[in-house]
Amino acid sequence: MQSVSTILRRRARIAIVLFALFSTAGVWAAARSSEDIFKKWLTWQHLFGDDRLDAGRNVDAELSLKLWTALPVELRPQLGFIGLPTGRQPTEADFNASAAELKAVYREIDSDMGAFVARLQRTGFSTEALNQREESGQRTATSEDYRMLLDALLSREESKDTDRALLAAANRMYEYAFSESGFPRFRQNLDQARYRSIARLFWSNIWYHLSGTGWRYWHEDALNALRTETDAGKEVVYIAGGTDIYHLIRRGVYRIRNIDPIFPSQTKYYSEGWEFLIKGAGPDGGLGDEIAFSSGALRLKLKRTGYVENGSFQTPTLSNQASVTIPISTTTWKIYDAENKEIGYYILERRFATQEDFTIGANRALLISFNELAYVADPGPRGWGIDPSKFARNFVVHVKQLRKPVSRAMILNMRAAEESDFSFIRLGTSID
DSSP: OOOHHHHHHHHHHHHHHHHHHHHHHHHHOOEEEHHHHSHHHHHHOOEEOOOOTTSSSOOSHHHHHHHHHHSOGGGGGGGGGGTOOSSSOOOHHHHHHHHHHHHHHHHHHHHOHHHHHHHHHHTTSSOHHHHHHHHHSOHHHHHHHHHHHHHHHHOOSSHHHHHHHHHHHHHHHHHHHHSTTTHHHHHHHHHOGGGHHHHHHHHHHHHIIIIITGGGOEEHHHHHHHHHHHHTTOEEEEETOTTOOHHHHHTTOOEEEEEOOOOGGGGGGSOTTHHHHHOOSSTTSSTTOEEEEOSTTOOEEEEEEEEEEEEEEEOOOOTTSOOOEEEEEEEEEEEEOTTOOEEEEEEEEESOOOGGGGOOBTTEEEEEOHHHHHHHHOOSTTSOOOOGGGSOTTOEEEETTOSSOEEHHHHHHHHHHHTSSOOOOOSOOOOO
């Protein structure tokens, strides 16, 4: 039988251990502000609604002259689509006549992309000879020219207004090129050499305004749709979302699961607090850490309530020419309102996405950025190894930069385009 003194000593040791554990948690826990963790998103990210592309500027002879003089000389032979002669210097009468064609062009880009493509085909925008020159030339220069063309057509007085218009145009180009109804007609621009310059016009602007610079944009319609999904009780599964949750939370999306390996070579695509979001200081991974949202009328708090590791994975050689071993981890943050009531959660799973992650259901809505969508669709060695043909027939995914969700059929059309004979720039970039 144990003596009273032995029992007391054991209780004392247990008390000391418990005190040390609780003291350590208190020492290591940190409180940060959302402005500190997500500062980059406050300054870099823009939220854009849709835009009317057939309104907002004077369409007259002066605009036609401005386009003629502003665009590279190399593009002048292709300006028949706005009613300008392609074999000589336009006259004042030509610029006056061009105004009516320009008005039609704006209407078509806004609401009838099929008519716009037909116009480009009909007016000699693309020829076999031009295709040969572009195929043997610099792809970057060609892409820049076609981006400059759309920019000249849609530019506004304020740069943010121009960005909004270009995002709207890229949305319409994507919808037409890869929709179930549009893709069969658009595919002739991929398959026939005489029309491939039209495909390059689309590719250049879809890539740049949805991936190249548009990777940081949010479409208001996507945010609103995600709010509707979460209000219906669904969890938003953000595949390869990095640290891009600031505007989701501000919009009222409070059930978020993020799946991303978070490569340390990609810090330019993360906000400043990316490491803190994954793991805090101390042996428990930062349990008790808090992030306060207190800008404007929003009063929320994220509190880290879980951090577990389950093995590790080895990255391929990254863009910084290094390969690293990364823990497979799950970090859980609970979300509390101003009255300290739990209203949701943010779970970060640090790992690669799998085929199963693209399963839809009554309790989950999928979200992805366009850049990453391009790699889901890519059937080549640089793709993710995901097979969209195995997605459910009613599959849809919300895309950060798009005004409408993307269907299984559209992703399969993207894959078919990648497998076609058309070869130009990729629709996605910088994955590692």
